[in-house]
Amino acid sequence: MSNLLDNRYRVTSVLGSGGFGETYLAEDTKMPSKRRCVIKQLKPVADNPQMYELLQQRFHREAAVLETLGEESRYIPKLYANFAENGLFYLVQEWVDGLTLTEEIERNGKWNEDAVRKLLISILQTLIYVHDRGIIHRDIKPDNIILRAGEPVLIDFGAVKETLNVSTIRSSSQQAHSIVIGTPGFMASEQAAGRPFFASDLYSLALTAIFALTGQYPQQLGTDPQTGEVIWQPHVMGISANLKAIFTKVMQFDPRDRYSSAREMLEALQPNPLNQSKPAKSVPIPPAMSNMQTVAVTPKGYTPPAVQNQSVYVYQSQQDPKKKVLGQLLAIMIVGGAIGAAIALGVVIAQNGGIVAIWNKFSPFNKPAAKFPFYFLADSAFEDIESATRKVEKLKEQGYKDAGMFLISDYPNLGESKWQQVYAEKFTNLDGCKSKLKEHLKFAEDAYCALASPNKKDPVQRFAGSDLPPIPSPSPTVTPSKTATPSPVKPSPVKAIRDYYALINNRQFQEAWKNLTPIFQNSRPKEYREFTKFWFTIKNVSIIEVRPVEIKENVAILDVDLAYQREKDNAILPETLRISLIWNADLGQWQINETNQQ
Structure with a gap:
């Protein structure tokens, strides 16, 4: 039996794992260079074979659009291929060679205002290209900007989860809510409520720029309890009045008070572009429409293939107003068809116990391909992915750089719970975990060590704080009392x-x-x-x-x-x-x- 995906891609390592699938680094065995690529595994939500087929058609259609989006801009990763296998969907994308903005700041220190301005100008030009096609990125943050030869590549568009998963769809008398996609801290309030706007991306971009200036995450800046706005001003005292005014406007709590578009914010950054001694690079703006998420990736020296059936998805700008209106209507019909299908599927999903329950009942393939046992330092567990993700981010801020989470039922020896287990660190043996347990008990009093294994018969080997040996202390010599009653230990x-x-x-x-x-x-x-x-x-x-x-x-x-x-x-x-x-x-x-x- 072949161990290749799509009989072509050999997985070399696992880059990440989450509730919506896994991400792999792989090599293309059918390319002479064995080109490296990133493969994103997606878990579709389907109730029956007919629904699965509809989602598969939608997946292929959206992948074609994503291909066009990446081909027309070198500041967005390219899509090489897409396929379905064993009930799962896969995207094959280019590997971006470079550091993320987070890694750059951590390794080389904070940026000055000139460097941050160049970053803003570049990302805003990419957002103009993206927003003009009706796409909201939804997850702009330092981890999703990769610096390739000094140029920022914007990765990981956040709508893929909404493309293959429809949730919170109610009856026709109620409003349908969007899936909450984004990263706590960098996410605007309206986006956290499931209603992102184009201005939500600008808000996230401003916080990303402030991170580059200060090296501090939004949670470290503080929040005004009266207005809900991030208190960033004391941390960037040395910047120009112009940049400070831009941050002030784009960081408003109400999206209506921010810049109306990326183009307007770019114009504020470049009030007189004719006097710019070194104009910013020009990003091509041929249109495309997509709701898909991209994954970081870019090989060198690759000539992209021609885009097929581009006219179906590309809206070409017209000088004739009538043609322009006609093109916009056509685009709306295409997108509307996808949204209508999503709502119809969502209603059925909601009536049958939720998307996760339906998929678990329907597909025998909704399991990661390979699981290996490991010991973990348990911190907490959550029923929803969003809360678990926020906790993981908190742990990383506390210094647990390897913190993560996993679905408990993926490791049968832990039980069948559908909750997300958050851990501070992984270990190859129990003794290694024990050595860190005492320290972590300061942050989580119910922390413990345990074994996660795909083998249901393996013992959990749970080791909690109460199992640690007591710290010996010298006992003073005293005359024992007639009735020595130990004092009860007061809980924390x-x-x-x-x-x-x-x-x-x-x-x-x-x-x-x-x-x-x-x-x-x-x-x-x-x-x-x-x-x-x-x-x-x-x-x-x-x-x-x-x-x-x-x-x-x-x-x-x-x-x-x-x-x-x-x-x-x-x-x-x-x-x-x-x-x-x-x-x-x-x-x-x-x-x-x-x-x-x-």
Whole structure:
């Protein structure tokens, strides 16, 4: 049996893995040079063979459009091929040789204003090309800009998940919501709510530029609790008034207050282009339309093949207004057909228990090709990918550069849970994990080590903080008392918060109510009734991070990052609360006494 994908591509390594598929580095065995390429594996969502066939047709159509988009601009990766195999879809794309902007800043330090301006001008020219074709990138960030010979290549367009997965589609009387795609921190508020605009890309680009200037991620800059805007000004005091004014406008909380287009922002950066001593490169602007995600890649010395059937997908600019309108209508009909098919499929999906459940029932191939056992330092687990992704980003900010996540059911010895397991680090042996467990317990009190294995019979070998040997301490010589009663160990306030929200998720509202002080219980009208009424509107609440502000013997103050999943539409609503707790000695537990939004 051949171990080649499409009987052609030999996988050499796994570059990444996520809920929507895996990414591989491969070599093309049918090319004399054994050209390197990146292969993106996508898991389609289908209910039956007919739906699968429709999605496959849509996938091939969108891939053809993506090919045109990459061929017409060298600042977007090219698509070499696409195919379907064993129920999975694959994109074969060029490999971009260079560092990401993140790697460049980490290795060589922060950029000055001139370098950042050149970056902005280049990316804005690419966004003009992309936005003019009705495409929103959705995930602009330093990791998605690769510097090839000093020129930025924009990778990983974020609509592929929406192309093959339709979610949150309701009845005709309700509004259909977009899948939330993007990276927390770099993502504008309207995009986090599932409604991105072209201005959302400009917002993300500005934060990317600020990262290049400061080396700091958005979460490190701080947020104004009154306006919700990122507090970036104190970190870029040395920039010109012009660039500061541009950042001020594009970073507005309301997208209507930002620049209306990438072209308008570019004009603000270049108020008098005739006086530019070194004009920025010109990006070609032949149109194309696509909703697909690209993957980083670019070999050297490759002559791209001719684009087939280009006239179907390419809208050519016309001087004649009537022809221009006709072309726009044709483009709308093409895109509208795809959207209509998506909505129809989405309704069926929603009626049958959700996209993940349908796909797991339908396809026997919805499993990664090869899984190997490994030990991991468990941090937390989440039901939704978005919350898990945010937690992974938090861990990386704390210094866990190898933090990641995986679907628990992909490793049968851990059980059949469909939750995402977030880990701080992977290990080849249990002793290596044990050596890091004690340190990580400072961040996650319920952290533990375990084995993830594709073999269901393998033991989990769970090793928690309670299994660590106690630290020996010298025992003073004392006269034993007649009745030596050991004092009970007081649980930590962090654990109390985790236990409280676990009760909420398990719908044990009466028990959760007991975790509130009488003062807090009586601080709201109708008390318990209003308490349960609110929580019945929430499907699930995930704890992203708990940060101790102050902990004393009987009083504690914690900042808690939460993500609520709303019951009616599955929308994810992030919130940060400052929670005050008081130790109740009679009950032997911490109780919540006050909460305030941050």
